[in-house]
Amino acid sequence: MSVNEPGATAPGGPRKARIDRVLFSQEAIAGKVRELAERIRQDYAAVPGANGTGGHGAPLTVVGILKGAFVFTADLVRALGALDVPLQVDFMAVSSYGTATQTSGIIRILKDLDRPIRGQHVLLIEDIVDTGLTLRYLREHLMAQDPASLRACVLLDKPERRLVDVPVEYVGFQIPDEFVVGYGIDYAEQFRYLPYIACVRLEPQ
Ligand SMILES: O=P(O)(O)OC[C@H]1O[C@H](OP(=O)(O)OP(=O)(O)O)[C@H](O)[C@@H]1O
Ligand code: HPA
Numbered sequence: 001m002s003v004n005e006p007g008a009t010a011p012g013g014p015r016k017a018r019i020d021r022v023l024f025s026q027e028a029i030a031g032k033v034r035e036l037a038e039r040i041r042q043d044y045a046a047v048p049g050a051n052g053t054g055g056h057g058a059p060l061t062v063v064g065i066l067k068g069a070f071v072f073t074a075d076l077v078r079a080l081g082a083l084d085v086p087l088q089v090d091f092m093a094v095s096s097y098g099t100a101t102q103t104s105g106i107i108r109i110l111k112d113l114d115r116p117i118r119g120q121h122v123l124l125i126e127d128i129v130d131t132g133l134t135l136r137y138l139r140e141h142l143m144a145q146d147p148a149s150l151r152a153c154v155l156l157d158k159p160e161r162r163l164v165d166v167p168v169e170y171v172g173f174q175i176p177d178e179f180v181v182g183y184g185i186d187y188a189e190q191f192r193y194l195p196y197i198a199c200v201r202l203e204p205q
Contacts, residue, residue, distance in 0.1 A: 014099040014188035016203040026195040029183055032172045037079035047121055059088060061120045066093035068127035071184035072155045076125060090114055096134055099188035101179045107137040122147040127185050128156040131163040
């Protein structure tokens with residue numbers, strides 16, 4: 001697969017799509033979010049200042065990546081809060097897929113961070129790592145701002161499609177090479193509102 005192969009967008013607009021099958025139910029996602037939050041709590045408990053015990057180090061800053069990770073970020077920060085992990089939240093918005101199912105390979109920053117992250121422990125929250133191009137770009141962009149540490153937490157990992165090697169410290173689920181939607185994730189801006197994660201089937205053009 002190349003990044004520039006034709007996407008699924010017809011000249012007249014995106015193809016019609018319908019839900020094919022549910023991959024992860026609302027309950028399965030909620031369980032995974034709690035599991036990830038517990039792992040993150042344990043790991044950051046060892047990090048001075050990021051553990052809420054009055055250490056003198058830097059606080060934890062969660063950076064949610066819009067739009068796809070808006071639901072996951074909202075759920076994960078509340079799960080961390082329930083475990084008494086103090087944190088701040090910021091967002092970036094980036095886009096590379098447009099209305100296609102293949103990445104354009106060009107990552108555009110639509111919104112950057114509101115506050116500097118220099119010296120902070122940063123946890124980047126993404127919905128999905130597919131080719132890895134977006135996450136690699138984001139890691140480089142954030143590391144250039146000199147945080148105390150940077151880790152990534154990604155709900156879905158599609159390893160078969162990876163084009164670049166990029167570290168992901170926390171992965172929710174590994175998924176097969178299928179286009180997925182729901183729980184914040186879209187196809188051509190549709191289906192973000194679904195409480196579950198599903199595969200879509202595109203109608204023939
Ligand atoms: O690993 P990659 O192949 O780079 O794909 C992953 C990226 O693709 C999606 O973003 P998209 O460009 O669709 O924007 P969105 O989050 O606003 O839906 C998703 O939210 C990730 O950011
Ligand atoms: O499977 C996907 N669904 C929606 N957006 C995506 N961006 C990369 N992979 C996907």
